[in-house]
Amino acid sequence: MADMRAKDPKGVKLDHISKIYQDPKTGKEFYAVHDVDLTIEPGTFVTLLGPSGCGKTTTLRMIAGFESPDEGEIYLGGEPINALTPNKRDTAMVFQSYALFPHYNVFDNVAYGLRLRKVPKPEIQKRVTDILALVELSGMEQRMTNQLSGGQQQRVALARALVVEPGVLLFDEPLSNLDAKLRVQMRTEIRRIQQKLGITAIYVTHDQSEAMSISDNIILMKKGVIAQMGSPTEIYYHPNSEFVADFIGECNFLKGPVSSATLGEAKVNIVGVDVPVATDKSVMVGQEGEIVLRPEAITIADAGMLPCKVELSCFMGSYQNYHVRVGDTLVKITDNCPINKKIFNVGDNAYISFDRNCAHLL
């Protein structure tokens, strides 16, 4: 395989994009996507993440050109593309249902876009062969698409999109029809190929672990608007709202008045104890503070920071799962490698503690 790096990965800019739909039942108009404003750097892998119905697919289809934005302008590689039809846009989409052409074999499926571009025959032969090798489907050229497994079909769909060397590659939940194990394998595969080719990719999913593992940046959406944008670690450790914190992984929220605030650190009074947390926000003493705590960042012991009562204790293999009550708040704890530790039982009194850097003030 010669140098297969993408010729020119393109950046994408959504300039205050909105899409309005009509509710088919009530006839009322609503924003399926509202004022989405973002820039995607060339060659990066960006995920649109969010719960069902939040407008991910709509956003992606606007970039592909299947839907037209009601407000705003879309730029591809710096050019406005609002008025371009999908076939004139330098995008290639990988569909959830694969959307392979059932009347063509694997080779013809992949060659379809090249033939449309009137690429000479020998070059088609070479490029298709190369790309099939890249997705590890060499030797399957002559198979019909229904003679392939789900994972193989998805690879064909990927190859078909890659072979035309699009400026940006679009994915709409490409793995949701596969079983859990294959999903994990395919997503690393997709990431490997994307990095190898240096292509720009926009990936829609509602699976947060998929998003975390694969992306340079995550755009978390909620009801048509962007809730938070950032790298996976940023979003995980510094969620800007309860929604984001809760959507990305499990989360505990401890509430209480702020008792002291200095640069970089604040103390929040939880059930009478002043708990220190790191913060980069300026907070005022006396205001209501909300601490975000990941379950794996908490330890449970006979002595510690906050007293609690155990309500559920469940062995899960690699960790012990606890639900404890701190004041009125339920706190979930995953305690790793429980075999070396004391196991608390339902009804026990205990203490929880956590590192101030693992907690985050909303």
Next chain:
Amino acid sequence: MARGQGAALDRKKLMADPIMMTTIVLLIAFLTLFILYPLAILLVDSLYGSKGVSLETFQRIFQMHTFRRAITNTLKVGFVVGILSTLIGLLFAYVEVYVKMRKAVGGLFKVVSMLPVVSPPFVLSLSMIMLFGKAGLITRFVLGIYDNNIYGYWGIVIVQTLTFFPVCYMMMKGLLKNIDPSMEEASRDMGASRWKVFTTVTLPLLLPGLGNAFLVTFIESIADFANPMIIGGSYDTLATTIYLQITGAMDKQGAAAMAVVLLCITLAMFAVQKYYLERKTAATLTGKASRARMLIEDKSVTVPLTVLCSLAALFVIMMYICVPIGALFPTWGYKFTPLTFKWFSQVFTKYRGLQAFRDSFVLSLIASPITALLSMIISYLVVKRKFKAKGFIEAVSILAMAVPGTVLGVGYIRGFANGLFHTGVLSGIYGTGLILIIVFVVRSLPTGTRSGISALRQIDKSIEESAYDMGADSLKVFTSVTLPLIKDSFLSGLVTAFVRSITAISAIILLVTPSYLLITVQINEFAEKGAFSIACAFATILILITYGAVLLMNFIIKHFGTSRMIKEAE
């Protein structure tokens, strides 16, 4: 909130696609000119007389005793035929889906459901007269009744029921198969008898579907021209009255007003059927049955039901067979031996049969690919694309389903005989083969579109989108992806259009000129004159042609169809 920009962009994208744009414009022009305009002109004509706009014409026709009679006659026949066809159809469907029966009986059912599709519409009327008429084989020679009068109300009812019940049977079969057996098993489990299960579970679920089948048949019956024409005698329905008003009374304006009345009746029924019952049917019966159904094996149930249905099926088949056999007897009703081919040879030597078959065949052959392609394009646009005029295109092509052929025929006479809006523009096409072809196309378009739409709905939209996304323009998407995927449906659309065209009569009989001889019109003429043997000979050859076309289609689909290509790979 303003959707202006999105809509403007959608428009712009459409404009950037000249093929798509041209197709849409041409389609709209075609539908407007050949479906909407002829109907509109009927209304205009009947309202706009010498004294300006008035209801004068309507008053005149409603004062006609014959017309008022025709309305009640039509409704009476439609109602009874609707009920009978639905019940018989339900019985057949129930037996097929619920009762364990022999393979041979299943084969009989299949033949019965196929026969009306490949036969000209008036075959049953012919055989009815030949079997049960004054010189009827059964009435005179078996039962010894010499003056049986089959012409009239009962004749029409029986013939139409036998013609239309297979459609109900197919509809009900589809519905019954969608009932989840576990629902009925639950009821049976709680102690209900079979009859109780049927009346408390199955029937309520089916009710909207039964209503649907009833109305569909009702509309068909009202719109039917050929059977009342041949077997109606003096019992006139709206369709025949309109025909006579034009050909006999030469009162085109009156006929136009009558056509408006007929159209209003069918449209009203159609609206109820389409927008109320069809939806309700879909709402009560969704999805597929989860498991296969335990078939009834209880002999006290299976034997009577199977025997009853088999006898009925055999009777229907006998009626159809009667036509080709009738053409072999020297003189029907008087001399039965020796069998002879003289009527067949007379078709060609004496009655210009060759020209009739050639004209019908060629015109239908031209019309059918146009129809098939047009209906596929319409279905593609309706199912896969979005644009402003989509609603219009879909509505008009479906509306055409509710337009009786006679109404369309009168509309074409009024609309094109003197040119558009009586200005002479386009009057050149009147009386030519072109207008006959257009009528063929318009008459078969709704069925083709309907089956095209359901075929396309099965194909994941993203397959075409991905071709579009890869850089294919609309034409390329249609030819390289859509059409190959619905090849089977396209082929069967082609044949259906051909069969429908070559057996059409209701609209054509009003428009045909002496320069064209059409088989169906010939058959009708001979049957009117009482020359049944020659009518049968014509009909037999026609059946052979249509049956041959269907066989050819099945052969092609089996050997070159898409399903085979994909199956082969498995």
